[in-house]
Amino acid sequence: MPEQQFKLHPRLAADTHWVCDWPASTVLLMNDTRFPWLVLVPRVPDVVELFQLSAQQQQAVFREIVVLGEAVQSLFGADKINTGALGNLVSQLHIHVIARFSGDCAWPGPVWGVGQVQPYAEPVLAQRLDDLRAGLPKP
Amino acid sequence: MPEQQFKLHPRLAADTHWVCDWPASTVLLMNDTRFPWLVLVPRVPDVVELFQLSAQQQQAVFREIVVLGEAVQSLFGADKINTGALGNLVSQLHIHVIARFSGDCAWPGPVWGVGQVQPYAEPVLAQRLDDLRAGLPKP
Numbered sequence: 001m002p003e004q005q006f007k008l009h010p011r012l013a014a015d016t017h018w019v020c021d022w023p024a025s026t027v028l029l030m031n032d033t034r035f036p037w038l039v040l041v042p043r044v045p046d047v048v049e050l051f052q053l054s055a056q057q058q059q060a061v062f063r064e065i066v067v068l069g070e071a072v073q074s075l076f077g078a079d080k081i082n083t084g085a086l087g088n089l090v091s092q093l094h095i096h097v098i099a100r101f102s103g104d105c106a107w108p109g110p111v112w113g114v115g116q117v118q119p120y121a122e123p124v125l126a127q128r129l130d131d132l133r134a135g136l137p138k139p
Numbered sequence: 140m141p142e143q144q145f146k147l148h149p150r151l152a153a154d155t156h157w158v159c160d161w162p163a164s165t166v167l168l169m170n171d172t173r174f175p176w177l178v179l180v181p182r183v184p185d186v187v188e189l190f191q192l193s194a195q196q197q198q199a200v201f202r203e204i205v206v207l208g209e210a211v212q213s214l215f216g217a218d219k220i221n222t223g224a225l226g227n228l229v230s231q232l233h234i235h236v237i238a239r240f241s242g243d244c245a246w247p248g249p250v251w252g253v254g255q256v257q258p259y260a261e262p263v264l265a266q267r268l269d270d271l272r273a274g275l276p277k278p
Contacts, residue, residue: 049220051209062201070190080230081188084223088239088247091219100227108227109252 005045009092012041015117017125019132022139024060025095027068029132032117033124035106036076036099038132040064047093050085061095067139068097075099075135086112144184148231151180154256156264158271161278163199164234166207168271171256172263174245175215175238177271179203186232189224200234206278207236214238214274225251 008026016028016039030037042061047053053061069081078099085095098111106114120128147165155167155178169176181200186192192200208220217238224234237250245253259267 049208049212050222051205051212051220058201058205059198062197066190066197069188073188073190080225080227081190082223082225082227083189084221084225084249086219086221086223086249088219088221088241088249102227110223110225110227110249113248 006043007045008041009090009094011090012039012092012094017120017129019129020136022064024057025064027132027136029129030096031119031125033120034115034118035104035111036072036078037111038068038072038097040068040095040097042093042095044093048087048091049093052093064139065095065097067137071136072097072099075131082110084110084112145182146184147180148229148233150229151178151231151233156259156268158268159275161203163196164203166271166275168268169235170258170264172259173254173257174243174250175211175217176250177207177211177236179207179234179236181232181234183232187226187230188232191232203278204234204236206276210275211236211238214270221249223249223251 016030019027019029025040025042028039028041030039044053044057065083069083072078073081076099079102080100082098082100100107155169158166158168164179164181167178167180169178183192183196204222208222211217212220215238218241219239221237221239239246
């Protein structure tokens, strides 16, 4: 993939913490303790919609969506995985993979735009990033 | 795919109109005039999460997600396609593909759970279904 021109959107960078780079996408943790909330950003410049990826890129990104969803459910014991590519606020293609629990503060609605973000405090953040880096498989 | 045991969830059936059957999924139109809102339901029994599909089923379903997204954007001139697999209310795996417009009644938030559904009146519904059946490509 032509990564030389890819640059993470500043809003995504501000709202998240970097977890790791997978072959096609960068894995980010949304800075919000209310939900175990990961974001995949395909490292392809100037792509807004899934269908703008090449067939090869689509296959790699979809593989990573599935692997991340299964890992997040397993790591957090989620009741449901919510997967979404919206991009109404930040057009750079990014895919949310969120562990949902019946009874979480947005259940059964979607998480986007609901309530107030609760950022991670430092020791909890470091532990969560360690857990994710140790627990996420290689896609 | 083992279609013999597949049965569309009654809530999905009640909220939508059937558009067509694609190789892996049934295409439905959400009965809500506020958004051009399609739903793909993979015809696989007892599947809740994308990662529960076989690799072959995943590939087919993802292909249909991409084809539907591109077609919906083209048919409706959407500003953004929103794609999501949530399933917090109806666990049967289904993928929303929604044409969004800056300035629509939920913009820039997600559409799920927002405001009141506005069902199609009959002549408009028939026209929309005709347009979709004529305009959607074969994936």
